[in-house]
Amino acid sequence: MSSEDKEAQEEELLALASIYEDEFKRAESAQGGETRICLELPQNFKIFVSGSSTESLQSNRYEYTVCFLPPLVLNFKLPPDYPSTSPPVFTLSGKWLSQAQLSALCKHLDNVWEENRGCVILFAWMQFLKEETLSYLNISSPYELKMCHEGNRQSRTPLVSLEAEKDCGGAAGSAAAGEDMIDARAVQDVISLSSLVTEILDFDQAQRRKCFNSKMHLCNICFNEKLGSECMYFTVCNHVYCKACLKNYFEMKIRDGQVQSLYCPELKCSSVAAPGQVKELVEEQLFARYDHLLLKSSLDLMADVVYCPRPACQTPVMQEPGCIMGICSYCSYAFCSLCRMTYHGVSPCKVTAEKLIDLRNEYLEADEANKRFLEQRYGKRVIQKALEEMESKEWLEKNSKSCPCCGTHIEKLGGCNKMTCTGCMQYFCWICMGSLSKVNPYWHFNDPSSPCFNRYVFTCISSSAIPLVFLLFLTVSPRLFLP
Known part of the structure; x- marks a missing residue:
């Protein structure tokens, strides 16, 4: 190696390391x-x-919008007589370009060397690959990803010697069509088409996050500017908030059980936080609650999933179509999925007293089909009992009062306001429903401090049935008529 070649190589490698920084890695042994x-x-x-x-292309087409694609990787080794005589030995690998396209790029790099023989060439190669690859290969949006044929697929290999290959057609058009002309230096570094899509989307997401973290952003909650690494954005709407504000917002929602409504705080925005974003911000215990409630709410939307009615179990149970019996996989409890009681076969579901009101309201509001279903489920006699009991209860509420001592319903048809309960024989006032003394129950109506003073006589007696003079006399001197 001449001193001029060695000096040129060192200067070029130092320049590349300075220009490309993290994108360039110098070999240690060569x-x-x-x-x-x-x-x-x-x-x-x-x-x-x-x-x-x-099938048709449209029904099997999956399209994605990306900002970044995985990089092309140029591995090179500098011969002792570079750049005076020989070009660098290299391989060019990529994940999203076919081997034919990579071969066309290899051929063009050879042509660039021929045009600049005797000069350092690596920077020119890298600039071409970075700025002109898409135009040279006539790549535009949308771009279809393809795999090379199984027989031609190469794994990533070490540097190969620079030998003359068959002419693979330097033009981009021939590269797209002539997949049989593959350069040994061209490596499509991917296992399968599905793994290629995954790698592209993962790389795009990572690069977007890297760009986001390096810039300043305004939080739409606290209105402070913070570095992207201290912020988070919703992927659908791209609204940005600092992590501290979002943490408080998520924790409040989770504690309130509103795990289905972790929407973007922006007014009228329907973007929802991803579980990964929630996990990054909230504590482990709160995230476990979020995960549990989210799963439960999802199961609640499934018509064929019910929960074991045992309070200590509550395991989700998958129902067979058309079957009302559920068997818990955890505690083996067999239950009716309609009434949540022990499975009762073809017998109608039992109704608790607390549910009679709901059953009556449900029956009255149902259409004919649902009424027949309820009658079949609970039995006509149970439905009729619910209706009768509710009618009786409504009548009692409108036409009677309950004894203040034992609660017996009492209807007043006439007489004075001093009442005697037929159940417990307690005296009470019909006006204020207060209990009266057993010794002198009438003192309640004679006490000037009582709200029922001088109101002993039944106030609903028609004035036409009693002479006016008698009514006035009774009001002035009620003691004359008391036993």
Whole structure:
């Protein structure tokens, strides 16, 4: 190696390390290295994958919008007589370009060397790959991802010697069509099409997050500007909030049990926080509550899932179609999925006293089909009993009062306001429903401090049935008529 070549190589490697920083890695044991080249994509760049079935293309097409694609990787080794005589030995690998497209790029790199023989060439190669790859290969949005044929697929290999290969057609058009002309230096570094899509989406998300973390953002809650690493954004609407504000917001919602409404705090925004975002911010115990409630609310929406009615169990139970019997997989309890009681076969469901009101209201509001279902489920006699009991209760509430001592319902048809309960024989006032003394029950009506003073006589007696003079006399001197 001449001193001029060695000096040129060292200067070039130092310059590349300074320009590309994290994208460039120098080899430790030889004059060479590896550079990862990320392409600049147009805005709203789309990729798509077509299904392999014989159905229509539209029904099997999956499309994604990305801002970043995995980098092209240029591995190179500098021969002793570079750059005076020989070009760098290299391999070019990529995940989302076919081997034919990579072969076309390899061929173009050879042409660039031929045009600049005797000069350092690595920077020119890298700039071409970074800025002109898409235009050179005629790649535009939407771009279809494809895999090379199984027989031609190569795994990522070490540096190979620079030998003349078959002409793979330097033009991009021939690269797209001539997949039989594959350069040995071109490596499609991917296992399968499905793994390729996953790697692209994961890389795009990671790069977006990296760009977000490096910039300042305004929190829409506290209105403070903070670095992106201290903030979080909702992926659908891109509204940004600092982690401290979102943490308090999430914790409040979870404690209130509103796990289905962890929406973006922006007014009228319907974006929902992802579980991963919630887990990143809240404590482990709160996230466990969030996860449990979220699962429960999801199961509640499934018509074929019921819960074991035992309070200490509550295990979700999957029902067989058309079967009302549920068997808990945890405690083996067999129960009726309609009334949540022990399974009773073809017998009608039993109704508790507390549920009679709900059953009566449900029956009165139901249409004919639902009424027949309720009659079949509970039995006509049970339905009729519920209706009769509710009618009786409503009548008693309107036409009677309860004894203040034992609660017996009493209807007053006439007479004075001093009442005697037929159940417990307690004296009480019909006006204020207060208990009266057993010794002198009438003192309640003679006491000037009592709200019922001078109101002993039944106030609803028609004045036409009693002479007016008698009524006035009774009001003035009620003691004359007391026993």
